[in-house]
Amino acid sequence: MTSVKERRTKPSATEFTFGRELGQGNFSRVFLATHKATKEVFAVKMIEKARIMRMKIRHPNIFNEVNMEKTVLNMLRHPNVVRMYHTFQDAANLYFLMEYVSNGELWDVLQLQGKQIGCTEGLAQFYGADIVNALEYMASRHIVHRDLKPENMIVAKDDGHIRLVDFGTAKNLSDISLNGPNFVGTPEYMSPETIDNKSVDCKSDLWSLGCILYQLLAGETPFQGGSAYLTFLKVKAGTFDFPEFFSDAAKDLIAQLLQTQPQARPSFDAIKAHPFFHGVDFAHHMNATAPEPTPDDRFVVQTAQAIAAYVAGSSGPRPDVLATAANLQPSTKSRLMHVLRRMRLLDHHFVYPAFSQQGPAAGRCHYATRRGYIGFEHSVHNQWGKPYRFVHISGPALGLLHGDGVHDDADSSWRRQLEDFEQVLMAINELHPVFVVLSGNMTTNDAAVDAKDTETRAQTIAAFQEVVNRALDPTIRVVFVPGEGTSDQSAPFGDDFYSFWVGGVKYIVLNSALFIQSESTLERSLAQDKWLQAELEHGSLCAHHVCVFSHHPFFVEAIDEPTRIDRDTALVSDNNEPLMSWNVGAQTRLPYVKMLAEAKVRGLFSSNFPSTHVGTVIWPTKEPSDDTAADEERDSSLVCTVAVTNTFASAPSSIPTTKRVFHLVHVEQTGFQVHAHPVGV
16 A cells, blocks of 8 residues: 555545644644554644634734745755655644654753753764754745744654754745745744844854754743843843853853854854764765763763652652762762752742852752842742741941951850841741841952951851851841952852842842942952943843842932031041042932932832931832823833831941841832831840
């Protein structure tokens, strides 16, 4: 009996038994189908005629997309492109009879326990070679796919190789009659020229290849903005970061593919000759089998599974690796941490600190990294859920009274300060906040970057970290806001400026010392300003509220208040040094106020002031309105809570006293409610 695949006459729908649904698209569904006579198995794409007629109103190019896929699949004959054998129709539907590729999408290969973690570099090379072969062949036939992504790639069970599918938005460079609009695709994989609505060629698919190779290795795409618009901005800027565990060859190839200028992207010959594909025989790649995982690959997956089981409380003792995680080989350690982050396990209170070479206490104080915060990420906390609360406390500046740190005797002021600080933390435990913000100098050595007694500085900071780790409930996250020093505080307390998300609210932590220090910090200050502008724009588009933390208040009571000079410092300053101020200077403040107002920041929290203060301001608008009712409605959406916390000296007081008040902040849909919480120590 002649195979249906080789018949010259079109089959009909009645010749097939339709089984389970394999998938669906915007206007089609794909079913498993068995030919009744030959028993051959196919995938049949079924397109309902009535549905595409309805969709034509809002999707006028729909007929072209259907015909484009039909035309392209009829002309392409390549082992890495899904094969179409026939098209036919009846009164209700159009049918595409295609090769059945049993297994699943490439997307599925990247997952572990339902989370995308990526695959091994060996597999990334293997699948990447499939994609390169397919794209090179398509380029020879003048076809651009324009919507390359893992969901449009199927891994065949029989040979383990990839088949490209879904050519509805493809572009034919030779016959333009069916080409649709230029602006098509999926935001995270679209090239800059596509976003600019320019005419594209096969170089555009190479950009998508770079995104896919990155995703194969990392389990996430290089350009994620939280919204399509912000993703487009990142794509056009070409800004992305590589995980530490990426090989040099992988980084180099991906960087070449993700060049914003199409002509700068490599040729297919250059891609195939690249060290990332060392050892790949492209001409005979379909004869190759997928590589087995290396011992290191297996270790990472098995360890992640063991930690997942322990966190879930389902079985087994505490994984042994958590006792030795800090001393793993750097590449293995980085990759394991990345996999755990993708599985949302790294932020667990006993997991992340275990990877710190300085010990768990130091690790707990180092969640802020790579301008973000482990666990408090937009991908996890991008939706408003329910009200919650956090605590805002000023840094204890341990050692302040005598300045002699850990060299004090057990009965000294240093020891008493440690004990008092511990009692404050224990009082916070009773309130069960989601996180606690410590703002300012944690010890008197924080600002002393060039301190002569570096050993004392290290011991003081270590003692502080031990108190935090011992006294504060381990489930409460600790957020640090840098104080008077302008050094990158990444060693003891994480990044000096970064952002994080909790319950749909975006929090931005700034190093305010960069606003008021000398020109020696100008480069870092400008870098923070540029970063802040992007973070505020992102927050204004994606966040329920935006809140900013800084040690120095931008202002305390009014946006246009004068600079508040620290009179104690003024008495000892010479003419060559700038006077220190409590707030950000009036002239320096202006551009920041503009940025904060445009982003409609709903909370400003700081700690550099001789007393505790809570108030509100209303951000100025660009164009005043004559409509009073409209003004009132607008003003209610522009109210910003301003809170300055001075935890360690009850004011007013002329006698140095133990700090004993912090702010308990209720985060609600309407904004921030701040309450002073006394601590009797």
